[in-house]
Amino acid sequence: MTAILDTLRDQVRGDVITPDDPAYDDARSVHNAMHDRRPAEVVRCVDAADVRATVLAAQDAGLELAVRGGGHSVPGFGTVDDGIVIDLSPMRYVHVDPERRRARVGGGATWGDLDHATHAFGLATTGGIISTTGVGGLTLGGGIGHLARGFGLSCDNLVSADVVTADGRMLTASADEHDDLFWGLRGGGGNLGVVVSFEFALHPVGEIIGGPIFYEVEDAPAVLDFYRRYISGAPEEMGAFFAWQIAPPLPFIPEERHGDTFCALVTCLAGRHDEADELFKPLFDVAPVVAQHVGRMPYPALNSAFDALVPPGLQHYWKADFVRELTDEGIAAHVEHGPRVPHMSSTMHLYPINGAVHRVAPDETAFAYRDMQFAAVIAGMWPDPADNEQNIGWVRDYWSAIHPHSGAEGAYVNCLSGDDQNRIRGSYGGNYERLAAVKATYDPDNVFHLNQNVAPAR
Numbered sequence: 113m114t115a116i117l118d119t120l121r122d123q124v125r126g127d128v129i130t131p132d133d134p135a136y137d138d139a140r141s142v143h144n145a146m147h148d149r150r151p152a153e154v155v156r157c158v159d160a161a162d163v164r165a166t167v168l169a170a171q172d173a174g175l176e177l178a179v180r181g182g183g184h185s186v187p188g189f190g191t192v193d194d195g196i197v198i199d200l201s202p203m204r205y206v207h208v209d210p211e212r213r214r215a216r217v218g219g220g221a222t223w224g225d226l227d228h229a230t231h232a233f234g235l236a237t238t239g240g241i242i243s244t245t246g247v248g249g250l251t252l253g254g255g256i257g258h259l260a261r262g263f264g265l266s267c268d269n270l271v272s273a274d275v276v277t278a279d280g281r282m283l284t285a286s287a288d289e290h291d292d293l294f295w296g297l298r299g300g301g302g303n304l305g306v307v308v309s310f311e312f313a314l315h316p317v318g319e320i321i322g323g324p325i326f327y328e329v330e331d332a333p334a335v336l337d338f339y340r341r342y343i344s345g346a347p348e349e350m351g352a353f354f355a356w357q358i359a360p361p362l363p364f365i366p367e368e369r370h371g372d373t374f375c376a377l378v379t380c381l382a383g384r385h386d387e388a389d390e391l392f393k394p395l396f397d398v399a400p401v402v403a404q405h406v407g408r409m410p411y412p413a414l415n416s417a418f419d420a421l422v423p424p425g426l427q428h429y430w431k432a433d434f435v436r437e438l439t440d441e442g443i444a445a446h447v448e449h450g451p452r453v454p455h456m457s458s459t460m461h462l463y464p465i466n467g468a469v470h471r472v473a474p475d476e477t478a479f480a481y482r483d484m485q486f487a488a489v490i491a492g493m494w495p496d497p498a499d500n501e502q503n504i505g506w507v508r509d510y511w512s513a514i515h516p517h518s519g520a521e522g523a524y525v526n527c528l529s530g531d532d533q534n535r536i537r538g539s540y541g542g543n544y545e546r547l548a549a550v551k552a553t554y555d556p557d558n559v560f561h562l563n564q565n566v567a568p569a570r
C-alpha cells in the first residue's frame with residue numbers, strides 16, 4: 113500500500129498531503145465540523161490526469177475514496193478516515209462563451225467562481241443560494257436556487273460533463289454521447305464518477321431586484337397561506353422562498369430587534385423589472401413588514417449575501433422533504449416548530465420547485481420529483497458541539513411534524529442527512545432501478561460509494 117501511495121506522488125502534479133504535512137489539518141477539513149476525519153492522503157488534483165491516477169491508486173491500495181468539490185456535503189462525503197480524498201479545489205476555472213451562452217467549469221469550482229465569471233457578460237445559470245457551495249455536488253444532486261422557477265434546476269442546465277470513471281476512462285457525457293451516464297449525472301449525485309469539467313447553458317441575468325422581507329412570527333400563518341398561492345402563479349422570473357430567521361445584527365434591521373426570531377421571504381426577480389412594483393406589492397401588503405432589504409443589485413451580490421451566516425466550522429444536521437402541496441396541516445406544523453429555531457445560522461427553507469422544473473419529465477433526468485411544489489430543508493447549523501443534542505432534536509422534531517403532510521416519500525438528496533440512507537430509494541422514486549443499472553455499467557464495484565449511495569444493480 114505504501115509503495116502505491118509513494119508512486120502516486122510521482123504520478124500527479126498536485127500536492128499529495130499526508131498526516132505529517134503542516135497543511136494536513138487544513139486539507140482534511142470539510143464545511144461541516146462534525147466530520148473530523150483523518151484520511152491517509154489528500155490529493156489536490158490539478159487536472160484529469162491527477163484524478164485518473166488517484167482513482168486507480170486508491171483501488172490498487174484497497175483504500176476508500178472520497179471525492180470533494182466544494183466540501184459542503186452535510187453528511188461529510190468529501191472526507192474519509194484512512195482513505196484517499198480527491199480534492200478538486202485546484203480545478204476552479206470558469207471559461208465563458210458569451211456568444212453561445214455556455215460556461216465550461218472545473219469540477220472544484222464554487223458558485224461564487226461561476227457567478228463572478230458569467231456576471232461580467234450579463235449571464236447566469238441556476239445555482240445555490242450560498243456562493244461557497246461547490247458547483248460539483250450541488251449540480252450532480254439536482255441544484256435548487258433563486259433561478260430554478262425560471263431556468264430549471266442546475267442539472268437541467270447541464271449540457272455536457274467530462275467524467276473520469278472507476279476504470280480510469282475519461283468519458284464525455286451529453287445528450288449525444290453516453291446518454292445513460294448523462295441521464296444519471298443529472299440528479300444521481302457523485303455515484304457515477306468524478307466530473308472534472310461541467311458545461312452549462314447560461315441565461316441573460318445581470319441585475320436582479322430582490323432581497324429579504326421580514327415579518328413577525330405571529331404573522332407566519334398568514335404569510336405562508338399567502339405565499340403558497342402567490343408562488344404557484346407568479347411569473348417565473350420571480351424566485352421567492354420562505355424562511356425562519358433569527359435577526360442578525362444588520363443595519364436594515366432595527367437594532368432593538370437583533371436576535372429576535374422572524375419569518376421571511378427571500379426574493380429574487382430576475383426579469384420583468386418594469387413590473388417590479390406590482391409583483392412586490394402583495395409581498396409588502398400581506399402582513400406588517402418589520403424590516404426589508406429589497407433592491408436592485410447584481411445577481412452575485414444576492415447569491416453571496418448570506419455567506420456570513422454559514423461560515424466553515426459549524427456543526428450541521430439537516431433533514432428534508434419534497435412537498436406536493438403545502439396544506440393547512442403542513443402550515444400548522446411549520447408554525448409550531450419553526451419559531452423554536454435554536455440558532456441564528458439555523459433555518460428552514462421552503463424552496464419553490466415549480467415553473468421550469470416541472471417542464472422536465474420525471475424520467476428525463478435521474479432527479480425524479482418533477483411535480484412537487486416545494487423542497488423543504490430544515491438546516492440545523494450551530495457552532496458549539498455541546499449544543500448538538502438540542503439542535504439535532506429541533507431538526508428531527510420539526511421534520512417528524514411536517515413529514516406526514518408532505519405528500520411525498522422522498523426528499524432532495526443533497527439535503528438528506530447521513531442517517532437518511534433508508535430514504536435514498538424513495539428519493540429517486542421511479543428512477544431508482546434505472547439509476548442502479550447505470551451505476552452497474554459505470555461503477556460496478558461501487559468505488560464511488562461515499563455519497564447518498566445507489567448500489568449497482570446485480
Ligand SMILES: Cc1cc2nc3c(=O)[nH]c(=O)nc-3n(C[C@H](O)[C@H](O)[C@H](O)COP(=O)(O)OP(=O)(O)OC[C@H]3O[C@@H](n4cnc5c(N)ncnc54)[C@H](O)[C@@H]3O)c2cc1C
Pocket residue numbers: 143178179180181182183184185186188189190200219220239240241242244245246247248249250251252253254255256257301302303305306307308422526527562563564
Ligand atoms: C451552507 C450550504 C448551503 C447550501 N445551499 C444549497 C442551495 O442553495 N441549493 C442546493 O441545491 N443545495 C444547497 N446545499 C446543499 C448542497 O447542494 C450539497 O451539500 C452539495 O452536496 C454540496 O456540494 P459540494 O461540491 O460543495 O460538496 P462536497 O462535499 O465536495 O461533495 C458532495 C458530494 O458530491 C460529490 N462531488 C462533488 N463534486 C464532485 C465532482 N466534481 N464529481 C463527482 N462527484 C462530486 C462528492 O463526492 C460528494 O458525494 C447547501 C449546503 C450547504 C452546506
